[in-house]
Amino acid sequence: MxxxxxxxxxxxxxxxxxxxxxxxxxxxxxxxxxxxxxxxxxxxxxxxxxxxxxxxxxxxxxxxxxxxxxxxxxxxxxxxxxxxxxxxxxxxxxxxxxxxxxxxxxxxxxxxxxxxxxxxxxxxxxxxNCSTIQMVAALAPVRERFGLNKLIVSTYQAVSGAGSEAIDEMYDQSRQILDGQEIDPQVLPVSGDKKHYQIAFNAVPQIDVFTDNGFTFEEMKMINETKKIMEDENMSVAATCVRLPVETGHSESVYIEVEKEGLDADKLRRILADAPGITLQDDPSQQLYPLASDSKGKDDIFVGRIRQDLDEKNGFHMWIVADNLLKGxxxxxxxxxxxxxxxxxxx
Amino acid sequence: MxxxxxxxxxxxxxxxxxxxxxxxxxxxxxxxxxxxxxxxxxxxxxxxxxxxxxxxxxxxxxxxxxxxxxxxxxxxxxxxxxxxxxxxxxxxxxxxxxxxxxxxxxxxxxxxxxxxxxxxxxxxxxxxNCSTIQMVAALAPVRERFGLNKLIVSTYQAVSGAGSEAIDEMYDQSRQILDGQEIDPQVLPVSGDKKHYQIAFNAVPQIDVFTDNGFTFEEMKMINETKKIMEDENMSVAATCVRLPVETGHSESVYIEVEKEGLDADKLRRILADAPGITLQDDPSQQLYPLASDSKGKDDIFVGRIRQDLDEKNGFHMWIVADNLLKGxxxxxxxxxxxxxxxxxxx
Structure with missing residues (x-):
């Protein structure tokens, strides 16, 4: 019972x-x-x-x-x-x-x-943090088999991560720009910070406030949380976090270097295809890759654009997308x- | 005369x-x-x-x-x-x-x-290619003094790079979505390709068609052109190119590893501040960093968010923005x- x-x-x-x-x-x-x-x-x-x-x-x-x-x-x-x-x-x-x-x-x-x-x-x-969850969950099955030495991520994050007032600001501002009106940013990039910038039709490389080392708190969250969740303080992790005019669905351009030899893009695809909670969307011949617009309301993490680096044989690139309000x-x-x-x- | x-x-x-x-x-x-x-x-x-x-x-x-x-x-x-x-x-x-x-x-x-x-x-x-120009021009002054071994870029590219019909599609689609209407993508990501996806309020990881190795032509352009312009076939270069709902102004999240020891973020800032054609916009305390929305109509390449990697002392991250129709x-x-x-x- x-x-x-x-x-x-x-x-x-x-x-x-x-x-x-x-x-x-x-x-x-x-x-x-x-x-x-x-x-x-x-x-x-x-x-x-x-x-x-x-x-x-x-x-x-x-x-x-x-x-x-x-x-x-x-x-x-x-x-x-x-x-x-x-x-x-x-x-x-x-x-x-x-x-x-x-x-x-x-x-x-x-x-x-x-x-x-x-x-x-x-x-x-x-x-x-939302942007950490989808990344570590997508990388865990690979790391389990091949280890993980290095990770560099650039994010493409949705405004819903900054709350409903940020969503409203994005849509209001979009309409104002389409109508040729002046805009008056009040919320993004960070509601409590000193300056506010246009989010509609723009890309803003600040999420959360800045820390003393020049990284934002969002970037430091991704770095520190990844090491804690993966229980590896020696892993090299770096992040650049960027807010986009997308309502829901964080996308991430991720580069990894695995520890062990022998991984290739096909093997990586098979590992992810078999992992619970992950949907592989990776077929260039069909232009199949994850899109933020498709992720909304879905539980899974979507991974595609998997490519072996052309110079570093243990290096791989991928595109990871998830609904930041759900899995995130x-x-x-x-x-x-x-x-x-x-x-x-x-x- | x-x-x-x-x-x-x-x-x-x-x-x-x-x-x-x-x-x-x-x-x-x-x-x-x-x-x-x-x-x-x-x-x-x-x-x-x-x-x-x-x-x-x-x-x-x-x-x-x-x-x-x-x-x-x-x-x-x-x-x-x-x-x-x-x-x-x-x-x-x-x-x-x-x-x-x-x-x-x-x-x-x-x-x-x-x-x-x-x-x-x-x-x-x-x-x-537009996305190549702004990157190599921003990196050249650093490379001249410290060499350049490795470069990984994730782009945030504007629709004007795909022509005026792509600009129209982005704005029309934005208005349709704001008005709760159905959209019917016909141009982006690549007008001649088989499938078309929503660009408004989205991030699309495809620019130009795919090549056999899983990279897109745009990504291979950035890789091959960078090596040719910098006259270094041995440099490690990788790119992930993403189209955003931005009219004009390509942004790039760039990670580099320089060859020689002794570079730090302040030195890198000074090198770029002195370089012709580059405007340094890098003051986290004032939330100063380059924005696509500010770059339109300007000749310079804007660089900010400069950070030394936390693990790799010869590694640096930065955010490079330029008007893709002008310098690009x-x-x-x-x-x-x-x-x-x-x-x-x-x-």
């Missing part, structure tokens, strides 16, 4: 929260009760889940009484304030913010890559919850 | 042709007479140059009688048919198509990189013409 769990979703009214609810429903997570939580501002909203209308409540420490599993996606400061309160009350928290990702006591999980690390959790489990956020969080159940870690 | 030249522009009615005329005017190229040539279809159109109305004529072999300098930008097949006819009649041809770029008897020129190679011309000089095409062609004059090669 399957046990059912008391589940809370914090940030239920946001873009990722909405996808979390869809995913819990769609994948039929064993729910005994569902509590929807948000900031005070969004409290009172009604959301229908499996035919039942639920009212969103303001999240407080005592909201987590009796909760087994809490999925957090309401921003880093909310996670910092409430995660330990939830854990104190017996919940396991799966946190989709960057608040705890690099804490050494917090496992950072992509189930198909490092599910085993869940066993060392202390109540909080972190869901990696909500789906991965729910998959972590399923892994917790499977491993008997959710009591 | 400066000599003036009889100049012909073939493809005068196209997007690049228009920029060629603007550039000849703006940089005050010493013109004795100007002849505008095109396909039969566009012949008869009127174009005003320096206050004088000129009629576009259909290009024929005899059109080049008495011409000293012919700038070609009317497609590869037109160049193949007419370049030798122009040369036979005493003209020097600067060809902006891919027709002759890899011919070993044809110099492939970016003046600030390999102007000296003009001396070996046999009548035809090739202008490189028309401006470089006119600069080649000025170099020919300077070197006494244009009689």
């Amino acid at each position: 399957t046990k059912n769990y008391n589940v809370a979703v914090l940030g239920a009214t946001g873009a990722v929260g909405e996808q979390m609810l869809n995913t819990l429903d769609r994948l039929d997570f064993p729910i005994a009760s569902l509590k929807l939580l948000s900031s005070k501002r969004s409290a009172g909203k009604k959301i229908t889940f499996k035919g039942e209308e639920l009212t969103v409540e303001e999240a407080k420490p005592e909201s987590f009484e009796g909760i087994d599993l809490a999925l957090f996606s309401a921003g880093g400061s909310v996670s910092k304030a409430l995660a330990s309160e939830a854990v104190k009350r017996g919940a396991i928290v799966v946190d989709n913010t960057s608040a705890f990702r690099m804490d050494k006591d917090v496992p950072l999980i992509v189930p198909e890559v490092n599910e085993h690390a869940l066993k060392e959790h202390n109540g909080i489990i972190a869901n990696p 956020a909500a789906l991965n969080s729910v998959q972590i919850a399923f892994s917790l159940v499977k491993l008997g870690l959710l009591k | 400066t000599k003036n030249y009889n100049v012909a522009v073939l493809g005068a009615t196209g997007a690049v042709g228009e920029q060629m005329l603007n550039t000849l005017d703006r940089l005050d190229f010493p013109i004795a007479s100007l002849k505008l040539l095109s396909s039969k279809r566009s012949a008869g159109k009127k174009i005003t140059f320096k206050g004088e109305e000129l009629t576009v004529e259909e290009a024929k072999p005899e059109s080049f009688e008495g011409i000293d300098l012919a700038l070609f930008s009317a497609g590869g097949s037109v160049s193949k048919a007419l370049a030798s006819e122009a040369v036979k009649r005493g003209a020097i041809v600067v060809d902006n198509t891919s027709a002759f770029r890899m011919d070993k008897d044809v110099p492939l020129i970016v003046p600030e990189v390999n102007e000296h190679a003009l001396k070996e011309h046999n009548g035809i000089i090739a202008n490189p 095409a028309a401006l470089n062609s006119v600069q080649i013409a000025f170099s020919l004059v300077k070197l006494g090669l244009l009689k």
Whole structure:
């Protein structure tokens, strides 16, 4: 007999929260009760889940009484304030913010890559950054067989990663430009940063604020999280993160150098074709390759444009695309919850 | 006393042709007479140059009688048919198509990189591919001092590189999507290829058709042309070329490994700040970095986001942006013409 769990979703009214609810429903997570939580501002909203209308409540420490599993996606400061309160009350928290990702006591999980690390959790489990998840999940099956020495990624990221106001800004700005009107950027590249730039019909090489070494936080997340998830501090990882006028679907141009000899593009394709959660879309003769526009609403990670480097025989190029709100956020969080159940870690 | 030249522009009615005329005017190229040539279809159109109305004529072999300098930008097949006819009649041809770029008897020129190679011309000089020009021009000053072993580029290319029908498709499609209408892609990624995909609010990893090795022609152009211009067959070069919904302005995420020790990000910035034709835009504290939207109509190549790799001390990342119709095409062609004059090669 399957046990059912008391589940809370914090940030239920946001873009990722909405996808979390869809995913819990769609994948039929064993729910005994569902509590929807948000900031005070969004409290009172009604959301229908499996035919039942639920009212969103303001999240407080005592909201987590009796909760087994809490999925957090309401921003880093909310996670910092409430995660330990939830854990104190017996919940396991799966946190989709960057608040705890690099804490050494917090496992950072992509189930198909490092599910085993869940066993060392202390109540909080972190869901990696969207752009990291799709990349490590696509590379893990290759790395397992051939090792991985070096990784260089340039991203083509969708605005939905910056929230619904960024989506609105992109569409409003697009219309203004088409109509020959002036634009007045207010949100992107980073809502809290000093300057804002045109995103419509543009490519902006800044996601999140800058760190002291000239890399952005988004780039450092990709670098540090990849090493943590792959449990290899010596791997060479570099990232350049770029925001595009795409609503949903992150694309990534990835170069890797594997450790062992003997890999070629066909072998790499076969490895990915057999990997769960990955759809190989790679047939140049049919112009078949992953597109952001095709990825929206899909659970899988799409990989194509696989080419052996012309100079470095252990070097390979590929194009990795996924729905940043699903595998990049909500789906991965729910998959972590399923892994917790499977491993008997959710009591 | 400066000599003036009889100049012909073939493809005068196209997007690049228009920029060629603007550039000849703006940089005050010493013109004795100007002849505008095109396909039969566009012949008869009127174009005003320096206050004088000129009629576009259909290009024929005899059109080049008495011409000293012919700038070609009317497609590869037109160049193949007419370049030798122009040369036979005493003209020097600067060809902006891919027709002759890899011919070993044809110099492939970016003046600030390999102007000296003009001396070996046999009548035809090739202008490189737009995405190649801005990259090699930005890297040349670094390479001169520190050598260059390895180069990996991921591009973010504008639709104007695919002609005016691609620009129209991008804007029309954008409006259709904003209005909730169906779209019907007919042009991009490659007008002559079998399948066409959404370009608005998307990122398409195909520019030009595919070659047998899985790289596209655009990618192979960047690889082969870079080696030819830099006169180094042993350099490791790789490219992934992606089309974006940007009208004009190619952006490139470039990773290089230099040969000699001792380069750091500050030194790299100083080298680029001092290089002619390059504008350094690199101040993370002010969110200053190159943007495609700022590059339109500008002659310079813009470089920013310069970072030393965190693992490879000779490795550097940067973001290179330029107007693909100017430095990427028309401006470089006119600069080649000025170099020919300077070197006494244009009689």
